[in-house]
Amino acid sequence: MEWIVPFILTVITASTPLLLAATGELVTEKSGVLNLGVEGMMLVGAIAGFAVTASTGSAILGILAAVAAGTLISLIFAFLTLTLMANQVATGLALTIFGVGFSALVGSGFVGFAIEPLPALAIPGISAIPIVGPILFGQDFLVYLSIAVVIGVAWFLAKSRAGLVLKAVGDSHHSAHAIGYSVIKIRYLATMFGGAMAGLGGAYLSLSYTPMWAENMTAGRGWIALALVVFATWRPGRLVAGAYMFGLISVMQLHAQGAGIHVPSQFMSMLPYLATVIVLVIISSDRAKIRLNAPACIGQAFRAAQ
Amino acid sequence: MNASLVKRTLAAVAAVGALATGMGAAQAEDVKVGFVYVGPIGDHGWSYRHDIGRQAIEAELGDAASTSFVESVPEGADAERVIRQMAQTGHNLIFTTSFGYMNPTEKVAKQFPDVKFEHATGYKRADNLSTYAARFYEGRYVAGVIAGKMTKSNVVGYVGSFPIPEVVRGINSFMMGAWSVNPDVEVKIVWANTWYDPGKEGDAAKALIDQGADIMVQHTDSPAPLQVAENRGVLGFGQASDMIKFAPKAQLTAIVDNWDSYYVARAKAVADGTWESTDTWGGINTGMVEMAPYTNMPDDVKALAEETAAKISSGEFHPFTGPIYDQTGELRVAEGEVADDGMLLGMDWYIKGIDAELPK
Numbered sequence: 025m026e027w028i029v030p031f032i033l034t035v036i037t038a039s040t041p042l043l044l045a046a047t048g049e050l051v052t053e054k055s056g057v058l059n060l061g062v063e064g065m066m067l068v069g070a071i072a073g074f075a076v077t078a079s080t081g082s083a084i085l086g087i088l089a090a091v092a093a094g095t096l097i098s099l100i101f102a103f104l105t106l107t108l109m110a111n112q113v114a115t116g117l118a119l120t121i122f123g124v125g126f127s128a129l130v131g132s133g134f135v136g137f138a139i140e141p142l143p144a145l146a147i148p149g150i151s152a153i154p155i156v157g158p159i160l161f162g163q164d165f166l167v168y169l170s171i172a173v174v175i176g177v178a179w180f181l182a183k184s185r186a187g188l189v190l191k192a193v194g195d196s197h198h199s200a201h202a203i204g205y206s207v208i209k210i211r212y213l214a215t216m217f218g219g220a221m222a223g224l225g226g227a228y229l230s231l232s233y234t235p236m237w238a239e240n241m242t243a244g245r246g247w248i249a250l251a252l253v254v255f256a257t258w259r260p261g262r263l264v265a266g267a268y269m270f271g272l273i274s275v276m277q278l279h280a281q282g283a284g285i286h287v288p289s290q291f292m293s294m295l296p297y298l299a300t301v302i303v304l305v306i307i308s309s310d311r312a313k314i315r316l317n318a319p320a321c322i323g324q325a326f327r328a329a330q
Numbered sequence: 331m332n333a334s335l336v337k338r339t340l341a342a343v344a345a346v347g348a349l350a351t352g353m354g355a356a357q358a359e360d361v362k363v364g365f366v367y368v369g370p371i372g373d374h375g376w377s378y379r380h381d382i383g384r385q386a387i388e389a390e391l392g393d394a395a396s397t398s399f400v401e402s403v404p405e406g407a408d409a410e411r412v413i414r415q416m417a418q419t420g421h422n423l424i425f426t427t428s429f430g431y432m433n434p435t436e437k438v439a440k441q442f443p444d445v446k447f448e449h450a451t452g453y454k455r456a457d458n459l460s461t462y463a464a465r466f467y468e469g470r471y472v473a474g475v476i477a478g479k480m481t482k483s484n485v486v487g488y489v490g491s492f493p494i495p496e497v498v499r500g501i502n503s504f505m506m507g508a509w510s511v512n513p514d515v516e517v518k519i520v521w522a523n524t525w526y527d528p529g530k531e532g533d534a535a536k537a538l539i540d541q542g543a544d545i546m547v548q549h550t551d552s553p554a555p556l557q558v559a560e561n562r563g564v565l566g567f568g569q570a571s572d573m574i575k576f577a578p579k580a581q582l583t584a585i586v587d588n589w590d591s592y593y594v595a596r597a598k599a600v601a602d603g604t605w606e607s608t609d610t611w612g613g614i615n616t617g618m619v620e621m622a623p624y625t626n627m628p629d630d631v632k633a634l635a636e637e638t639a640a641k642i643s644s645g646e647f648h649p650f651t652g653p654i655y656d657q658t659g660e661l662r663v664a665e666g667e668v669a670d671d672g673m674l675l676g677m678d679w680y681i682k683g684i685d686a687e688l689p690k
Contacts, residue, residue: 030540038533128372135372138575141561234528234554236576239370241552243527274530278537281520282487288689 031279032159036167037233039271041066041225041242043170045249046256046263047177048221053253054181055214056194056321060116061101062222063246064123069094069223070230071127071134074237078137087166087227094223095216097123102215106208109325124240134237142166142232166228171264173221178260190214194319197326207326222246255303258317266303273299361423361601363387363593364416365399366409368428373526375551375570376587377401380427380450383589390594394601405430410437417442423600425593426450435459446605448596451496453675457607462592465613466496467503467674468642469585469621470547471649473567474507475638476582476624477545478515479631480565481508487538488519489531489548489555493689497549499677503649504547505684511634518543519686528554539564546580556581565626572622583635584622591617611671614643650674655682 045062052059059065072093077086101119104110142164153161180187190210192200197207229245230237248270256262273295280287365384369377384397398421400412409431416424417438423446426435432452439447439459447459455461477486486508490497501519508515518541520534527550535546535555539562546559546566553576559566560577568574568584592612599605612618621639624632641647652663656679663669680688 027540030536034533034536034540038529041529128370132372135374135378136571136575138557229529234532234552234557236528236553236557238374238526238528238552239372240526241528243524243529245529275533275537278520278522278530278534279540282518282534282537282541282543284518284686 027279029155029158031275033162034275035268035271036159036163037271038275039267040167040170041228041233041245042249042252042270043174043225043264043267044166044228045222045225045246046252046267047170047174047260048218048225049249050253050256050258050260050263051177051181051190051221052214052218053322054194054258054319055190055211056197056319056324056326057102057105057211057215057218058112058116058323059098059101059119059215059218060113060250061098061119061123061246062218062249063242063244064120064127065094065097065219065222066226066229066242066246066249067123067127067240068097069226070241071131071226071237072223073227074137074139074230075130075134077231078134078139078237083140083142083231086231087224090223090227090231091220092223094219094221094226096219097126098215098219098222099212101219102212105325106211106215109327112323112325120246128239131237131239135239137237139231139235141235164232166224166232169224170228174260174264181260191319194321197321197324201326201328207328211326222249225249258319269299361391361395361597362421363395363397363597363600364421364424365397366403366412366416366424366426366428366431367399367401368405368430369402369526369551371399371401373551374553374573375526377427379570379587380425380589383593386590387593387597391597391601395597403431406434410434413438413447414441417445422446423597423605424448446600455607455609460596460606460608460610462608462610462612464587464589464616464618465611466585466587466619467499467649468613468639469619470500470504471507471642472621472635472639473547473583473585474504474509475511476627476631476635477504477547477567478508478510478512479634480582480627481512481515481545483542483544484512484514484516485542486515486517486545486547487535487541487543488517489534489538489546489550490519490521491525491550492523493521493678495675495677498680498688499674500549501684502677502681505681506649506654507638509683517684517686519684521689522550524550526551528552531555532558535559535566536562545582553577568622574622574625579626581622582626583624586620586622588617588620614639615645656680657682657684 045066049062069090073086073090076089077083104115105112144162144164189205193207193210201207252266255266367377371377371381387395387397403409403412413434425448427450429451432454435447435449436454439456449461451463452461518538522530522534531550531552532554535558544564546555548555548569553573556566556573556577560580565582566580568581570587572584574581624635648668650669652667653665654663656662
């Protein structure tokens with residue numbers, strides 16, 4: 025059973041980028057904005073983080089750059105959809121396509137660079153405890169950050185006044201506007217948070233998960249993060265469960281193959297997506313439950329009544 | 331839709347096309363070479379190496395040649411459009427560098443008999459359509475010999491992309507190399523079902539190392555599996571290009587795709603009018619398959635690897651020399667004979683001794 029610890033470690037690293045990006049998108053969507061550009065924002069974050077780390081040698085600067093880059097690119101989306109009231113679905117798709125190309129352009133000089141991976145935190149003594157030590161106390165700090173952010177977001181949405189305002193904006197922008205809240209400003213902030221977290225998710229890929237830059241290295245993880253938000257019916261707790269389940273299944277299928285378990289590998293590759301669809305169907309069959317959490321105004325442009 | 335409008339549009343398109351080909355013919359002494367790539371040139375793998383070859387043409391022929399390329403072209407209808415566009419804009423030599431471009435290339439080649447086409451890894455040829463590929467299995471045999479010598483756990487981890495003959499042939503060749511020096515080696519194979527997903531390729535490598543593999547082999551395009559090997563303190567091989575930068579302590583060697591000399595030769599042949607339709611399957615001897623410097627191994631293993639590569643290059647030894655049995659025990663290549671190219675190209679069976687089931 026000595027493989028169990030590295031197995032769990034691999035699951036955690038496979039889940040973390042999904043969790044980071046999905047948490048940001050959850051907040052964005054809760055404010056009533058549907059940003060389909062997660063994949064593009066992750067890629068821009070990945071190259072920004074990698075480029076700065078490779079140039080300066082500082083992973084901290086790289087992570088900050090990734091957050092800044094993700095935020096900036098989400099501002100393009102926010103400006104187009106919130107200020108100019110462009111269609112959110114089309115703009116989000118365009119943002120992904122833009123992000124793929126833009127990151128490739130910036131990254132063309134960084135192909136083939138190698139950097140040191142993000143160091144794992146090691147607490148002397150505690151990290152050496154068998155099994156529990158390396159799993160709970162031996163990760164790099166982005167893993168802990170991803171969990172901390174989810175807890176923070178859960179608290180923010182459920183308990184804080186600002187979180188309630190954000191949800192109000194997402195559920196009925198006209199009512200929120202009538203009470204005197206600035207719908208556009210709040211949505212700008214929520215979109216920027218989504219961009220920052222997607223950038224962070226991208227940085228996790230290029231700095232820790234596979235410390236390198238390669239074009240399109242997210243390979244669809246941004247889309248999975250989007251699906252996870254719906255899968256979790258906009259609830260942070262379920263988001264963690266969903267992200268880790270996704271990571272678990274995708275890593276498990278690789279282990280099963282290596283162990284010589286004869287299940288068609290194509291079927292195994294399909295499993296995580298199949299699970300998502302099945303859960304979606306189950307959840308959607310209970311319309312009342314979905315309505316409870318889904319932001320009612322999602323994807324709708326807001327124009328203040330004259 | 332208005333029929334006359336369609337006709338007029340078609341006529342206009344045809345006129346523009348004729349104009350473009352006319353222009354191309356006028357400058358026939360200059361070689362204009364087009365490349366169609368399946369991936370981004372920044373993949374540091376397959377398409378990247380083809381683009382290095384394109385740059386070699388520019389460097390070698392200088393002003394006598396101009397080149398252009400289109401990257402990330404999906405295999406299918408888009409490819410045909412891109413290839414036709416190239417043929418119409420005066421290119422007189424067009425390389426289409428992925429298996430899936432075979433039918434579109436053949437179709438466009440028929441319509442442009444004056445343009446020379448070269449299709450990588452396919453089998454359809456015409457008077458103006460050549461095919462070319464490289465015998466990467468030769469490099470994999472050398473890698474297998476090194477792995478057999480270097481493994482301590484006797485478990486080799488192999489990250490595959492798709493169970494197609496190219497990859498299956500590589501696994502068989504690798505294992506025959508490994509068993510030639512160490513009959514106790516066992517291989518664990520994980521199919522990533524992708525050519526390119528660094529995260530997933532890396533996870534596959536982690537799974538294999540967790541199950542005892544201390545040598546990592548890959549037939550996917552990103553450096554991720556090798557990088558995982560580096561971080562976990564095991565050894566491995568680079569794929570398509572020299573990946574030593576990603577794994578200075580782990581890379582034993584890399585099987586490098588080197589299209590430079592072939593591309594330069596073909597461009598020169600068009601320039602001096604000696605181009606002919608050919609079928610090229612080049613190995614170590616042609617330079618198409620290149621071994622990156624042997625690193626992280628003792629001198630005797632290095633000497634053995636060099637000797638093996640030299641024997642394959644000179645033709646003294648063929649990796650697929652019989653007797654070769656498949657998993658069911660059937661004799662596929664008799665004692666003293668070598669597998670013919672037809673068998674190699676269509677290989678869809680594992681050799682005896684590989685304890686895994688080939689996905690269908």
